[in-house]
Amino acid sequence: MEIYYCDKWSNIKKKPWNIIDESTAKTLHENSHSYTAVLSDGEQPKYLVNVTDKWVSVSFLDDYGRKYLNYDFKVKEDNRIFLRTIMYWEYEGDTKLKSMILGYQENGHIAMEQRDFKTGEVEERKTKDDVTRNWDVFPEFGRYLYLCKEER
Numbered sequence: 269m270e271i272y273y274c275d276k277w278s279n280i281k282k283k284p285w286n287i288i289d290e291s292t293a294k295t296l297h298e299n300s301h302s303y304t305a306v307l308s309d310g311e312q313p314k315y316l317v318n319v320t321d322k323w324v325s326v327s328f329l330d331d332y333g334r335k336y337l338n339y340d341f342k343v344k345e346d347n348r349i350f351l352r353t354i355m356y357w358e359y360e361g362d363t364k365l366k367s368m369i370l371g372y373q374e375n376g377h378i379a380m381e382q383r384d385f386k387t388g389e390v391e392e393r394k395t396k397d398d399v400t401r402n403w404d405v406f407p408e409f410g411r412y413l414y415l416c417k418e419e420r
Contacts (some may be wrong), residue, residue, distance in 0.1 A: 269291065269309060271308075272305075273305055276302075302374075305312070323341060323343055324349055325339060326415045326416055334357070338355040351372060353371055354420070355370075355376070366384060368382045368383070379393070380394075
């Protein structure tokens with residue numbers, strides 16, 4: 269897996285806004301400034317890891333460069349992060365068919381919204397469960413792959 273860095277990623281254009289070198293990205297990381305790491309398999313970007321001092325997000329891209337899965341982690345004390353939101357999208361061609369959003373709280377409260385864009389149907393649920401698997405460590409510079417696992 270190859271990594272390159274940019275200021276941020278354009279979801280509309282499906283490409284980086286401003287590519288930056290590894291040294292600049294490392295300085296941004298060390299000074300708690302935001303940047304994006306693009307993990308690619310050859311020419312095809314697979315994961316986008318946005319790193320800031322307040323949150324870390326991981327976007328999973330399909331073969332068409334569309335986000336189909338996104339994780340948002342809140343940066344906590346002690347170099348830890350907490351997975352607070354999972355977003356998932358299904359497509360048919362260029363059309364978004366369905367979406368699902370899961371919101372987690374540290375106390376175990378979970379909210380889910382599932383939306384069918386064809387029918388307009390929206391389903392919402394709330395529950396409480398163990399969220400110990402939602403905790404992880406803040407990424408070291410250049411080491412992001414452990415955050416890029418679909419099954420959490």
